[in-house]
Amino acid sequence: DAGVTQSPTHLIKTRGQQVTLRCSPKSGHDTVSWYQQALGQGPQFIFQYYEEEERQRGNFPDRFSGHQFPNYSSELNVNALLLGDSALYLCASRSDRADTQYFGPGTRLTVL
């Protein structure tokens, strides 16, 4: 039983570009959340997807958007990249109404 998987592992982009990160949830999980973790800080909630819709959103600009597919996998898109978007992007999955979230290994995004 695979856990949460994310791709790619690392990514380097330049300012102004767009990026798409991908996440496959743990088997049996239908809810996917995305977090941004800057160096030396705790993860910050971006948004959560359930039943292919954005259910909750954190304090992030509209440049951050997402999608959830019928198989529960998810994408995070970031447009017009800024240097400050450089961070570890974590995906976490859970069963709806379950307490425990399982985090994936993350995608390290560097914006130059």
Next chain:
Amino acid sequence: GQQVMQIPQYQHVQEGEDFTTYCNSSTTLSNIQWYKQRPGGHPVFLIQLVKSGEVKKQKRLTFQFGEAKKNSSLHITATQTTDVGTYFCCMDSSYKLIFGSGTRLLVRP
């Protein structure tokens, strides 16, 4: 908005010494969760506390939830080098996790 404060920011101990990290909130928490993140890794769930005054143990780790449900602590007895990492407390708010800033534990062998 809701937030949890965590202290200390760093703790450097000799192997075998004890370690404690503290988490505080200005509002009453419905629950508190603890995660561990190894260097270069991702957060791994350790435990969830729900009841006022609850104490849970996992081998050398002891987790406590305050009577007023506004604070929590994690205590590690006799640290080992495998305990190295950052320990985060977080509150589960409508399935959204709000993380503290974390306490980074370094252990000298």
